[in-house]
Amino acid sequence: MSGTAPKRVYLDHAATTPVLPEVVTAMQPYFSEVFGNPSSDHSFGQEARAALEEARRAVAGFIGARPGEIVFTSGGTEANNLAIKGFAYANRYRGNHIVTSAVEHHSVLESVRFLAREGFKVTVLPVDREGRVDPKDVARALTPRTVLVSVMHANNEVGTIQPVAEIARITRRHGVCFHVDAVQTVGHLHLAVRELGADLVSLSAHKIHGPKGVGALYVRRGVRLEPIMNGGQQDVRRRAGTKDVAAIIGFARVVRLISEEGPESAQQVAWLRDRLLRGIMESVDGVWLNGHPVERLPGNLHLGFDGVDGRVLARNLDRRGIAVSTGSACSSGQSEPSHVLTAMGLNHRRAYSCVRFSLGRGTTMEEIERVLEVLPREVERLRLPASAHTGS
Ligand SMILES: Cc1ncc(COP(=O)(O)O)c(C=O)c1O
DSSP, X not given: OTTOOOOOEEOBTTTOOOOOHHHHHXXXXXXXXXXXXXXXXXXXXXXXXXXXXXXXXXXXXXXXOOGGGEEEESSHHHHHHIIIIIHHHHTGGGOOEEEEETTSOHHHHHHHHHHHHTXXXXXXXXXXXXXXXXXXXXXXXXXXXXXXXXXXXXOTTTOBBOOHHHHHHHHXXXXXXXXXXXXXXXXXXXXXXXXXXXXXXXXXXXXGTSOTTOEEEEEOTTOOOOOSSOSSOHHHHTSOSOOOHHHHHHHHHHHHHHHHHOTHHHHHHXXXXXXXXXXXXXXXXXXXXXXXXXXXXXXXXEEEETTOOHHHHHHHHHHTTEEOBSSOTTTTTOSSOOHHHHHTTOOHHHHTTEEXXXXXXXOOHHHHHHHHHHHHHHHHHHHSOHHXXXXX
């Protein structure tokens, strides 16, 4: 129909995703019908507690864990803080050395920086040009004082998948705890905690069409954590505070929906992502791909555009109704270039030339076509000499 504005295109699923209608429906009764405090002993509390424990079973089952190994948190940030600070404090008597990588999410990097100020020793491992940690570097970094290694499953900016199973074999051999931030992979890639061999795994619901403000930490049975939130007995004293039952129900609903879905959905997302990459490569010169070409998240496409400021390109695309990002939602708006890109060896100029397109389950071919229609012209406009913009 002529005169109708094109529908907006959302390609920032790595930042967050829309909550599925089935999830909203499942959450609804838990605001004002089943509203009891799950810690209360009366029937209202018991009803809420039964629902909470059922949700715990669903989330645990989804990653091959036992229900007692799931601690519900307010999201991935809290799960990472609890894993790192909680483990370090509880195991300080065994050693004070922590190993992590240069491309971790800020909630990991800031947690280890915090511990460094408290007297812990921290080794931050480098990555290669594709953003991968070398497991041999992990092995070399371990000392008799090392208690914890924290390496993410896949990177939120460039989508690179880390060799976490190999790293787990090393940490297990040395009796060191292994924490994996799986916020970007749970629900997108197969993840079975026992197969993987991790001791602590962070999850978040809002990256997979669940509600914001809820996540979980898998804590392998026998792993000791000091709570970072003190107050009540909830979650076997590992995380005090009244649970957001509705959000947890939403989290459980979404993992059930994903388990019913099968692998085709991720394959479809990867197919559209590859279609977008091909289309851009065919229509725009001076483009490069960041991250690993194969070992990457299905929905992630992180590109650099020679001679273009990625922040301006993202802003201009937004004006045309296309939402993309220049990095993680938490660091966009900062003036420093992305720590992930600089760790991969990009200089500041190249790091500022990048844009992340992150596709999701709802992304359609029409949306990809719309991006391919708009993007080449926007890139070209930004590459024109300044005089051409002003017409002088
Ligand atoms: C890899 C990674 N870890 C942790 C987080 C934080 O998760 P949340 O937004 O649930 O606090 C994010 C969110 O962007 C992430 O991408």
